[in-house]
Protein backbone atom coordinates (compact mmCIF):
# COMPACT_ATOMS: atom_id res chain seq x y z
CA UNK A 1 0.00 0.00 0.00
CA UNK A 2 1.18 3.48 -0.80
CA UNK A 3 2.01 6.03 1.83
CA UNK A 4 -0.32 9.01 1.91
CA UNK A 5 1.47 12.27 1.10
CA UNK A 6 1.47 15.48 3.13
CA UNK A 7 0.22 14.01 6.41
CA UNK A 8 3.24 14.76 8.64
CA UNK A 9 4.29 18.26 9.71
CA UNK A 10 7.71 19.43 8.51
CA UNK A 11 10.07 19.03 11.48
CA UNK A 12 12.67 21.60 12.44
CA UNK A 13 15.73 19.70 13.61
CA UNK A 14 17.03 20.52 17.10
CA UNK A 15 19.62 23.32 17.08
CA UNK A 16 23.00 22.98 18.75
CA UNK A 17 24.80 26.23 19.46
CA UNK A 18 28.53 26.05 18.75
CA UNK A 19 28.99 29.36 20.58
CA UNK A 20 27.68 31.06 23.68
CA UNK A 21 27.27 34.73 24.30
CA UNK A 22 29.30 35.78 27.33
CA UNK A 23 29.12 39.46 28.29
CA UNK A 24 28.00 40.39 24.78
CA UNK A 25 30.81 38.48 23.09
CA UNK A 26 30.58 35.19 21.28
CA UNK A 27 32.69 32.36 22.80
CA UNK A 28 33.38 28.82 21.60
CA UNK A 29 31.47 25.85 22.89
CA UNK A 30 32.94 22.38 22.91
CA UNK A 31 30.52 19.82 21.64
CA UNK A 32 30.27 16.07 22.00
CA UNK A 33 28.12 14.74 19.22
CA UNK A 34 27.30 11.08 19.19
CA UNK A 35 26.20 8.62 16.53
CA UNK A 36 23.47 6.34 17.79
CA UNK A 37 21.48 3.45 16.47
CA UNK A 38 17.81 4.11 17.13
CA UNK A 39 14.39 4.05 15.51
CA UNK A 40 12.98 6.94 13.52
CA UNK A 41 9.43 7.59 12.32
CA UNK A 42 9.64 8.71 8.69
CA UNK A 43 5.88 8.67 8.15
CA UNK A 44 2.67 8.43 10.18
CA UNK A 45 1.79 5.05 8.65
CA UNK A 46 5.26 3.53 8.42
CA UNK A 47 6.56 1.44 11.33
CA UNK A 48 9.65 3.00 12.99
CA UNK A 49 12.81 2.56 10.95
CA UNK A 50 16.18 1.50 12.38
CA UNK A 51 18.58 4.36 11.59
CA UNK A 52 21.91 5.86 12.60
CA UNK A 53 21.39 9.33 13.99
CA UNK A 54 23.62 12.17 15.17
CA UNK A 55 22.73 13.87 18.44
CA UNK A 56 23.90 14.99 21.87
CA UNK A 57 22.21 11.92 23.36
CA UNK A 58 20.55 8.84 21.96
CA UNK A 59 17.17 10.21 23.01
CA UNK A 60 17.58 13.54 21.22
CA UNK A 61 19.37 12.19 18.14
CA UNK A 62 17.53 12.85 14.86
CA UNK A 63 17.59 12.17 11.12
CA UNK A 64 18.86 14.49 9.76
CA UNK A 65 21.03 15.32 12.76
CA UNK A 66 20.77 18.52 14.77
CA UNK A 67 21.43 21.81 13.00
CA UNK A 68 24.72 23.20 14.29
CA UNK A 69 24.80 27.00 14.53
CA UNK A 70 28.21 28.66 14.44
CA UNK A 71 29.40 32.25 14.45
CA UNK A 72 31.94 33.67 12.01
CA UNK A 73 35.41 33.63 13.56
CA UNK A 74 34.35 31.68 16.66
CA UNK A 75 35.81 28.18 16.36
CA UNK A 76 33.73 25.07 16.93
CA UNK A 77 35.32 22.14 18.75
CA UNK A 78 33.58 18.85 18.19
CA UNK A 79 34.34 15.38 19.42
CA UNK A 80 32.35 13.06 17.21
CA UNK A 81 31.57 9.90 19.14
CA UNK A 82 30.75 6.60 17.57
CA UNK A 83 28.26 4.65 19.69
CA UNK A 84 27.16 2.25 16.98
CA UNK A 85 26.78 -1.47 17.67
CA UNK A 86 28.89 -3.75 15.45
CA UNK A 87 26.39 -4.98 12.84
CA UNK A 88 25.46 -2.58 10.07
CA UNK A 89 21.75 -2.00 9.49
CA UNK A 90 22.39 -1.98 5.72
CA UNK A 91 24.20 -4.44 3.47
CA UNK A 92 27.88 -3.56 3.03
CA UNK A 93 29.83 -4.89 0.10
CA UNK A 94 32.97 -6.37 1.57
CA UNK A 95 34.54 -6.99 -1.83
CA UNK A 96 35.22 -3.28 -2.25
CA UNK A 97 38.19 -1.70 -0.48
CA UNK A 98 36.37 -0.48 2.58
CA UNK A 99 37.21 0.43 6.10
CA UNK A 100 35.61 -2.84 7.28
CA UNK A 101 38.16 -4.80 5.31
CA UNK A 102 40.54 -3.86 8.09
CA UNK A 103 38.63 -6.44 10.18
CA UNK A 104 36.98 -4.03 12.52
CA UNK A 105 34.68 -5.17 15.31
CA UNK A 106 32.59 -2.08 14.89
CA UNK A 107 31.27 0.28 12.27
CA UNK A 108 33.84 2.70 10.91
CA UNK A 109 32.62 6.30 10.72
CA UNK A 110 34.18 9.72 10.28
CA UNK A 111 32.36 13.04 10.05
CA UNK A 112 33.23 15.56 7.35
CA UNK A 113 32.11 19.19 7.50
CA UNK A 114 31.22 19.76 3.85
CA UNK A 115 32.16 23.28 2.77
CA UNK A 116 34.34 23.94 5.79
CA UNK A 117 37.77 25.57 5.65
CA UNK A 118 39.82 23.80 8.26
CA UNK A 119 43.05 21.85 8.75
CA UNK A 120 43.24 18.43 7.07
CA UNK A 121 43.27 16.47 10.32
CA UNK A 122 39.78 17.85 11.02
CA UNK A 123 38.55 17.24 7.50
CA UNK A 124 37.10 13.77 7.90
CA UNK A 125 39.46 12.11 5.47
CA UNK A 126 37.97 8.74 4.39
CA UNK A 127 40.94 6.95 5.94
CA UNK A 128 40.54 8.74 9.29
CA UNK A 129 37.62 6.53 10.29
CA UNK A 130 37.17 5.15 13.78
CA UNK A 131 34.92 2.60 15.44
CA UNK A 132 32.93 2.76 18.69
CA UNK A 133 34.96 4.10 21.61
CA UNK A 134 37.83 4.90 19.18
CA UNK A 135 38.77 1.28 19.54
CA UNK A 136 40.02 0.92 15.98
CA UNK A 137 41.17 3.71 13.72
CA UNK A 138 42.00 4.22 10.10
CA UNK A 139 45.56 4.89 8.91
CA UNK A 140 45.22 8.70 8.77
CA UNK A 141 43.33 9.15 12.03
CA UNK A 142 45.14 11.63 14.28
CA UNK A 143 42.96 12.88 17.11
CA UNK A 144 39.54 12.64 18.73
CA UNK A 145 38.72 16.31 18.47
CA UNK A 146 37.86 18.32 15.37
CA UNK A 147 38.50 22.03 15.13
CA UNK A 148 36.46 24.14 12.73
CA UNK A 149 37.74 27.76 12.74
CA UNK A 150 34.55 29.15 11.08
CA UNK A 151 36.91 31.69 9.64
CA UNK A 152 34.97 31.89 6.44
CA UNK A 153 32.05 33.90 5.36
CA UNK A 154 28.50 33.15 6.49
CA UNK A 155 26.72 30.35 4.68
CA UNK A 156 25.42 26.84 4.58
CA UNK A 157 27.53 23.81 5.26
CA UNK A 158 26.54 20.33 6.15
CA UNK A 159 28.19 17.47 7.95
CA UNK A 160 28.02 13.88 6.85
CA UNK A 161 29.84 10.62 7.19
CA UNK A 162 32.86 10.12 4.92
CA UNK A 163 34.26 6.70 5.89
CA UNK A 164 36.15 4.70 3.32
CA UNK A 165 33.81 2.43 1.39
CA UNK A 166 30.94 2.95 3.83
CA UNK A 167 29.91 6.51 3.10
CA UNK A 168 27.09 5.30 0.91
CA UNK A 169 25.50 3.12 3.56
CA UNK A 170 26.33 5.36 6.53
CA UNK A 171 24.61 8.27 4.77
CA UNK A 172 21.63 6.18 3.82
CA UNK A 173 21.40 5.11 7.45
CA UNK A 174 21.05 8.77 8.51
CA UNK A 175 24.49 10.21 9.33
CA UNK A 176 24.08 13.77 8.01
CA UNK A 177 23.04 17.18 9.27
CA UNK A 178 23.09 20.94 8.67
CA UNK A 179 25.77 23.38 9.86
CA UNK A 180 25.18 27.12 9.47
CA UNK A 181 27.82 29.83 9.89
CA UNK A 182 26.26 33.20 10.68
CA UNK A 183 27.89 36.59 10.67
CA UNK A 184 25.35 39.03 12.12
CA UNK A 185 27.47 42.06 11.23
CA UNK A 186 27.21 41.21 7.53
CA UNK A 187 23.84 39.48 7.50
CA UNK A 188 21.62 41.63 9.71
CA UNK A 189 21.82 44.67 7.39
CA UNK A 190 20.59 42.53 4.49
CA UNK A 191 17.15 42.35 6.11
CA UNK A 192 16.36 38.81 4.93
CA UNK A 193 13.85 36.72 6.92
CA UNK A 194 15.86 35.77 9.96
CA UNK A 195 13.95 34.02 12.72
CA UNK A 196 13.94 30.25 13.08
CA UNK A 197 10.27 30.34 12.13
CA UNK A 198 10.86 32.01 8.77
CA UNK A 199 14.36 30.77 8.01
CA UNK A 200 14.34 26.98 7.64
CA UNK A 201 16.80 24.41 6.36
CA UNK A 202 15.15 21.82 4.07
CA UNK A 203 17.23 18.67 3.87
CA UNK A 204 15.89 16.58 1.01
CA UNK A 205 16.74 12.97 0.18
CA UNK A 206 15.15 9.85 -1.29
CA UNK A 207 14.79 6.48 0.40
CA UNK A 208 13.01 3.19 -0.13
CA UNK A 209 11.38 1.22 2.66
CA UNK A 210 10.22 -2.30 3.30
CA UNK A 211 6.72 -2.71 4.70
CA UNK A 212 8.21 -3.39 8.16
CA UNK A 213 9.65 0.13 8.05
CA UNK A 214 13.28 -0.81 7.51
CA UNK A 215 15.35 0.95 4.87
CA UNK A 216 15.60 -0.94 1.63
CA UNK A 217 18.92 -1.12 -0.18
CA UNK A 218 19.10 -3.73 -2.90
CA UNK A 219 21.91 -6.01 -1.87
CA UNK A 220 22.49 -7.55 -5.27
CA UNK A 221 24.97 -5.67 -7.38
CA UNK A 222 24.55 -4.64 -11.00
CA UNK A 223 27.67 -6.56 -11.84
CA UNK A 224 27.59 -9.45 -9.36
CA UNK A 225 30.42 -11.46 -10.85
CA UNK A 226 32.80 -8.61 -9.98
CA UNK A 227 31.13 -6.99 -7.00
CA UNK A 228 28.25 -8.93 -5.48
CA UNK A 229 26.57 -5.91 -3.93
CA UNK A 230 27.79 -2.78 -5.60
CA UNK A 231 25.42 -0.55 -7.55
CA UNK A 232 26.70 2.71 -8.89
CA UNK A 233 23.60 4.66 -7.86
CA UNK A 234 20.86 4.53 -5.25
CA UNK A 235 17.34 5.80 -5.95
CA UNK A 236 14.42 5.64 -3.52
CA UNK A 237 10.75 6.22 -4.27
CA UNK A 238 9.96 8.11 -1.05
CA UNK A 239 11.02 11.75 -0.79
CA UNK A 240 12.02 12.81 2.70
CA UNK A 241 12.35 16.40 3.92
CA UNK A 242 13.82 17.02 7.37
CA UNK A 243 13.21 13.38 8.27
CA UNK A 244 9.55 13.08 7.16
CA UNK A 245 8.13 11.63 3.96
CA UNK A 246 6.43 14.34 1.86
CA UNK A 247 5.74 16.62 4.83
CA UNK A 248 3.54 19.70 4.91
CA UNK A 249 4.13 23.14 6.32
CA UNK A 250 1.53 25.80 7.01
CA UNK A 251 3.01 29.16 6.10
CA UNK A 252 1.97 32.76 6.49
CA UNK A 253 1.52 35.07 3.50
CA UNK A 254 5.01 36.53 3.68
CA UNK A 255 8.63 35.81 2.77
CA UNK A 256 10.44 32.72 4.02
CA UNK A 257 14.04 31.68 3.60
CA UNK A 258 14.71 28.03 2.74
CA UNK A 259 18.20 26.56 2.75
CA UNK A 260 17.59 23.58 0.48
CA UNK A 261 20.20 20.82 0.60
CA UNK A 262 20.09 17.86 -1.75
CA UNK A 263 21.37 15.16 0.60
CA UNK A 264 20.50 12.28 -1.74
CA UNK A 265 23.06 9.69 -2.69
CA UNK A 266 22.47 9.96 -6.43
CA UNK A 267 19.17 11.70 -7.19
CA UNK A 268 19.20 15.12 -8.82
CA UNK A 269 16.23 17.33 -8.01
CA UNK A 270 14.81 19.94 -10.32
CA UNK A 271 12.53 21.73 -7.91
CA UNK A 272 9.61 23.93 -8.92
CA UNK A 273 6.37 25.13 -7.34
CA UNK A 274 3.13 23.85 -8.85
CA UNK A 275 1.55 27.29 -8.48
CA UNK A 276 4.41 29.13 -10.19
CA UNK A 277 6.00 30.71 -7.10
CA UNK A 278 9.57 31.81 -7.69
CA UNK A 279 12.83 30.98 -5.99
CA UNK A 280 14.77 34.13 -5.20
CA UNK A 281 18.31 32.80 -4.80
CA UNK A 282 20.47 34.57 -2.23
CA UNK A 283 23.23 32.01 -1.83
CA UNK A 284 24.44 28.72 -3.24
CA UNK A 285 26.53 26.09 -1.50
CA UNK A 286 28.47 27.84 1.24
CA UNK A 287 28.47 31.45 0.02
CA UNK A 288 26.12 34.34 -0.66
CA UNK A 289 25.59 35.53 -4.20
CA UNK A 290 26.50 39.10 -5.06
CA UNK A 291 22.89 39.80 -6.08
CA UNK A 292 19.61 37.93 -5.68
CA UNK A 293 18.47 35.98 -8.76
CA UNK A 294 14.89 34.81 -9.41
CA UNK A 295 14.14 31.53 -11.16
CA UNK A 296 11.14 29.25 -11.64
CA UNK A 297 13.10 26.10 -11.02
CA UNK A 298 16.33 25.05 -9.40
CA UNK A 299 18.39 21.99 -10.31
CA UNK A 300 20.44 20.49 -7.50
CA UNK A 301 22.90 17.64 -7.90
CA UNK A 302 23.70 15.59 -4.80
CA UNK A 303 25.23 17.85 -2.12
CA UNK A 304 24.42 21.14 -3.87
CA UNK A 305 22.60 23.82 -1.92
CA UNK A 306 20.08 26.45 -3.00
CA UNK A 307 19.46 29.15 -0.42
CA UNK A 308 16.29 30.89 -1.51
CA UNK A 309 13.62 33.35 -0.48
CA UNK A 310 10.05 32.35 -1.32
CA UNK A 311 7.43 35.06 -1.08
CA UNK A 312 4.11 33.39 -0.30
CA UNK A 313 2.32 36.76 -0.49
CA UNK A 314 2.72 36.40 -4.27
CA UNK A 315 0.70 33.19 -4.33
CA UNK A 316 -2.73 33.24 -5.97
CA UNK A 317 -3.59 29.86 -4.44
CA UNK A 318 -3.69 28.61 -0.87
CA UNK A 319 -1.65 25.52 -1.62
CA UNK A 320 1.75 25.15 -3.24
CA UNK A 321 3.40 21.80 -3.87
CA UNK A 322 7.16 21.74 -4.10
CA UNK A 323 7.63 19.33 -7.00
CA UNK A 324 10.49 17.65 -8.87
CA UNK A 325 10.91 16.65 -12.51
CA UNK A 326 14.59 15.74 -12.79
CA UNK A 327 15.38 12.55 -14.72
CA UNK A 328 17.17 9.82 -12.79
CA UNK A 329 19.93 8.97 -13.33
CA UNK A 330 20.60 12.51 -14.46
CA UNK A 331 20.46 13.29 -17.30
CA UNK A 332 20.41 9.87 -19.01
CA UNK A 333 17.34 8.46 -17.22
CA UNK A 334 13.69 9.02 -17.94
CA UNK A 335 12.16 12.21 -16.61
CA UNK A 336 10.14 11.72 -13.44
CA UNK A 337 6.56 11.15 -14.37
CA UNK A 338 3.86 13.20 -12.67
CA UNK A 339 2.37 10.10 -11.11
CA UNK A 340 5.67 8.84 -9.77
CA UNK A 341 5.94 9.44 -6.05
CA UNK A 342 9.35 11.10 -6.46
CA UNK A 343 7.71 13.92 -8.44
CA UNK A 344 6.37 15.42 -5.19
CA UNK A 345 8.50 16.81 -2.38
CA UNK A 346 6.35 18.64 0.14
CA UNK A 347 3.24 20.77 0.48
CA UNK A 348 2.87 24.35 1.65
CA UNK A 349 -0.52 25.40 2.99
CA UNK A 350 -0.67 29.18 2.68
CA UNK A 351 -2.82 31.04 5.22
CA UNK A 352 -5.31 33.36 3.55
CA UNK A 353 -4.56 36.68 5.22
CA UNK A 354 -1.76 38.88 3.98
CA UNK A 355 0.77 39.83 6.64
CA UNK A 356 2.90 42.77 7.49
CA UNK A 357 6.35 41.57 6.48
CA UNK A 358 9.31 43.68 7.51
CA UNK A 359 11.87 41.37 5.92
CA UNK A 360 13.13 42.28 2.47
CA UNK A 361 15.28 41.10 -0.40
CA UNK A 362 17.99 43.71 -0.90
CA UNK A 363 19.28 44.67 -4.36
CA UNK A 364 22.77 43.48 -3.58
CA UNK A 365 24.10 40.97 -1.10
CA UNK A 366 27.86 40.44 -0.61
CA UNK A 367 30.64 41.66 -2.89
CA UNK A 368 33.77 39.61 -3.53
CA UNK A 369 37.10 40.58 -4.99
CA UNK A 370 37.12 39.82 -8.74
CA UNK A 371 38.98 36.70 -9.90
CA UNK A 372 42.24 37.56 -11.54
CA UNK A 373 42.49 35.06 -14.39
CA UNK A 374 45.81 36.58 -15.41
CA UNK A 375 47.34 35.36 -12.17
CA UNK A 376 46.57 31.70 -12.20
CA UNK A 377 49.15 29.50 -10.51
CA UNK A 378 48.30 26.27 -12.36
CA UNK A 379 46.08 24.91 -15.08
CA UNK A 380 44.96 21.31 -14.70
CA UNK A 381 42.97 18.86 -16.79
CA UNK A 382 40.89 16.40 -14.82
CA UNK A 383 39.22 13.63 -16.80
CA UNK A 384 36.45 11.48 -15.33
CA UNK A 385 36.44 8.16 -17.04
CA UNK A 386 34.25 5.14 -16.46
CA UNK A 387 35.60 1.68 -17.19
CA UNK A 388 33.09 -0.96 -18.14
CA UNK A 389 33.02 -4.75 -18.04
CA UNK A 390 32.45 -6.82 -21.17
CA UNK A 391 28.72 -6.68 -20.41
CA UNK A 392 28.94 -2.90 -20.24
CA UNK A 393 28.41 -2.62 -16.51
CA UNK A 394 30.46 0.12 -14.94
CA UNK A 395 33.22 -1.43 -12.89
CA UNK A 396 35.19 1.58 -11.76
CA UNK A 397 35.62 5.28 -12.23
CA UNK A 398 38.97 6.99 -12.19
CA UNK A 399 40.23 10.55 -12.39
CA UNK A 400 42.90 10.81 -15.08
CA UNK A 401 43.06 7.03 -15.00
CA UNK A 402 44.27 7.03 -11.40
CA UNK A 403 42.77 5.29 -8.39
CA UNK A 404 42.36 6.87 -4.97
CA UNK A 405 45.44 5.22 -3.57
CA UNK A 406 47.73 6.43 -6.35
CA UNK A 407 50.30 9.07 -5.34
CA UNK A 408 48.93 12.57 -4.99
CA UNK A 409 48.84 14.45 -8.28
CA UNK A 410 47.14 17.72 -7.35
CA UNK A 411 49.27 19.79 -5.04
CA UNK A 412 47.92 23.35 -5.01
CA UNK A 413 49.31 26.00 -2.68
CA UNK A 414 47.25 27.60 0.06
CA UNK A 415 45.82 30.87 -1.15
CA UNK A 416 46.54 30.15 -4.80
CA UNK A 417 44.15 30.26 -7.73
CA UNK A 418 44.03 27.52 -10.33
CA UNK A 419 42.05 26.83 -13.48
CA UNK A 420 40.70 23.31 -13.84
CA UNK A 421 39.21 21.85 -17.00
CA UNK A 422 37.03 18.98 -15.86
CA UNK A 423 36.38 16.54 -18.68
CA UNK A 424 33.41 14.27 -18.18
CA UNK A 425 33.74 11.23 -20.43
CA UNK A 426 30.96 9.29 -18.69
CA UNK A 427 27.26 9.09 -19.51
CA UNK A 428 26.08 10.81 -16.39
CA UNK A 429 26.35 14.17 -14.76
CA UNK A 430 28.81 14.13 -11.87
CA UNK A 431 28.56 16.70 -9.10
CA UNK A 432 32.23 17.42 -8.44
CA UNK A 433 33.08 18.53 -4.91
CA UNK A 434 36.43 19.98 -3.94
CA UNK A 435 37.34 20.04 -0.27
CA UNK A 436 38.83 23.33 0.92
CA UNK A 437 38.55 24.90 -2.53
CA UNK A 438 35.89 27.36 -3.58
CA UNK A 439 35.36 27.73 -7.27
CA UNK A 440 33.51 29.66 -9.92
CA UNK A 441 32.19 27.87 -12.95
CA UNK A 442 33.20 29.79 -16.04
CA UNK A 443 31.60 27.77 -18.83
CA UNK A 444 30.86 24.33 -20.21
CA UNK A 445 31.91 23.29 -23.71
CA UNK A 446 30.71 20.21 -25.52
CA UNK A 447 33.35 17.80 -26.83
CA UNK A 448 33.25 16.82 -30.49
CA UNK A 449 34.45 13.41 -31.80
CA UNK A 450 33.97 12.06 -28.32
CA UNK A 451 34.74 8.47 -29.28
CA UNK A 452 38.10 9.30 -30.73
CA UNK A 453 39.00 11.40 -27.72
CA UNK A 454 37.86 8.66 -25.31
CA UNK A 455 39.99 6.11 -27.11
CA UNK A 456 43.01 8.32 -26.80
CA UNK A 457 42.30 9.03 -23.14
CA UNK A 458 41.92 5.31 -22.36
CA UNK A 459 45.36 4.82 -23.76
CA UNK A 460 47.25 7.88 -22.60
CA UNK A 461 45.16 9.35 -19.78
CA UNK A 462 46.50 12.76 -20.57
CA UNK A 463 44.27 15.45 -22.04
CA UNK A 464 47.17 17.49 -23.39
CA UNK A 465 48.82 14.55 -25.12
CA UNK A 466 45.41 13.74 -26.59
CA UNK A 467 45.20 17.29 -27.98
CA UNK A 468 42.15 18.29 -26.00
CA UNK A 469 41.96 21.57 -27.93
CA UNK A 470 40.96 19.68 -31.07
CA UNK A 471 37.88 18.33 -29.32
CA UNK A 472 36.59 21.35 -27.43
CA UNK A 473 34.77 22.77 -30.41
CA UNK A 474 31.14 21.97 -29.56
CA UNK A 475 28.49 24.28 -28.21
CA UNK A 476 29.26 26.41 -25.19
CA UNK A 477 26.72 26.37 -22.39
CA UNK A 478 26.68 29.32 -20.08
CA UNK A 479 26.24 29.00 -16.36
CA UNK A 480 22.87 30.11 -14.97
CA UNK A 481 23.11 33.41 -13.07
CA UNK A 482 22.20 31.87 -9.73
CA UNK A 483 25.11 29.44 -10.09
CA UNK A 484 27.73 32.00 -11.01
CA UNK A 485 28.85 32.60 -7.43
CA UNK A 486 31.50 30.73 -5.43
CA UNK A 487 30.57 27.05 -5.21
CA UNK A 488 32.02 23.94 -3.67
CA UNK A 489 30.12 21.45 -5.89
CA UNK A 490 29.03 21.71 -9.48
CA UNK A 491 27.32 19.53 -12.02
CA UNK A 492 29.84 18.28 -14.59
CA UNK A 493 27.79 17.62 -17.72
CA UNK A 494 28.53 14.40 -19.59
CA UNK A 495 30.43 14.90 -22.85
CA UNK A 496 31.44 18.40 -21.77
CA UNK A 497 34.51 20.16 -20.47
CA UNK A 498 33.69 22.37 -17.52
CA UNK A 499 36.08 25.23 -16.87
CA UNK A 500 36.34 26.30 -13.25
CA UNK A 501 38.57 28.72 -11.42
CA UNK A 502 39.42 27.43 -7.94
CA UNK A 503 40.69 29.35 -4.94
CA UNK A 504 42.37 27.22 -2.35
CA UNK A 505 41.74 28.44 1.15
CA UNK A 506 39.61 31.38 1.45
CA UNK A 507 38.51 34.81 0.46
CA UNK A 508 38.55 36.20 3.92
CA UNK A 509 40.32 33.68 6.03
CA UNK A 510 43.53 34.25 7.86
CA UNK A 511 43.77 30.75 9.25
CA UNK A 512 47.13 29.17 8.85
CA UNK A 513 47.47 25.51 8.19
CA UNK A 514 50.63 24.45 9.85
CA UNK A 515 51.07 20.87 8.88
CA UNK A 516 53.48 18.69 7.06
CA UNK A 517 52.17 18.20 3.54
CA UNK A 518 54.12 15.02 3.07
CA UNK A 519 52.05 13.29 5.74
CA UNK A 520 48.49 12.14 5.32
CA UNK A 521 45.67 13.03 5.33
CA UNK A 522 45.55 15.98 2.91
CA UNK A 523 42.26 16.83 1.24
CA UNK A 524 40.15 15.03 -1.28
CA UNK A 525 38.05 16.02 -4.23
CA UNK A 526 35.50 13.72 -5.70
CA UNK A 527 32.19 13.22 -7.39
CA UNK A 528 29.51 13.31 -4.72
CA UNK A 529 27.61 10.45 -6.33
CA UNK A 530 30.55 8.11 -6.24
CA UNK A 531 31.30 9.23 -2.74
CA UNK A 532 27.88 8.15 -1.68
CA UNK A 533 27.82 5.09 -3.81
CA UNK A 534 30.63 3.43 -2.07
CA UNK A 535 33.61 5.51 -1.75
CA UNK A 536 35.93 4.05 -2.65
CA UNK A 537 35.11 1.26 -4.99
CA UNK A 538 34.71 3.69 -7.81
CA UNK A 539 38.10 5.06 -6.84
CA UNK A 540 37.18 8.44 -8.12
CA UNK A 541 39.06 10.42 -5.59
CA UNK A 542 42.57 11.62 -5.80
CA UNK A 543 43.96 13.08 -2.66
CA UNK A 544 44.75 16.72 -2.90
CA UNK A 545 47.57 18.02 -0.82
CA UNK A 546 47.81 21.68 -0.13
CA UNK A 547 51.29 23.06 0.22
CA UNK A 548 51.94 26.17 2.23
Ligand code: C2O
Nearest residue numbers: 112114162303433
Ligand atom coordinates in the same frame (compact mmCIF):
# COMPACT_ATOMS: atom_id res chain seq x y z
CU1 C2O B 1 30.15 16.26 0.95
CU2 C2O B 1 33.94 14.90 0.52
O1 C2O B 1 32.04 15.51 0.80
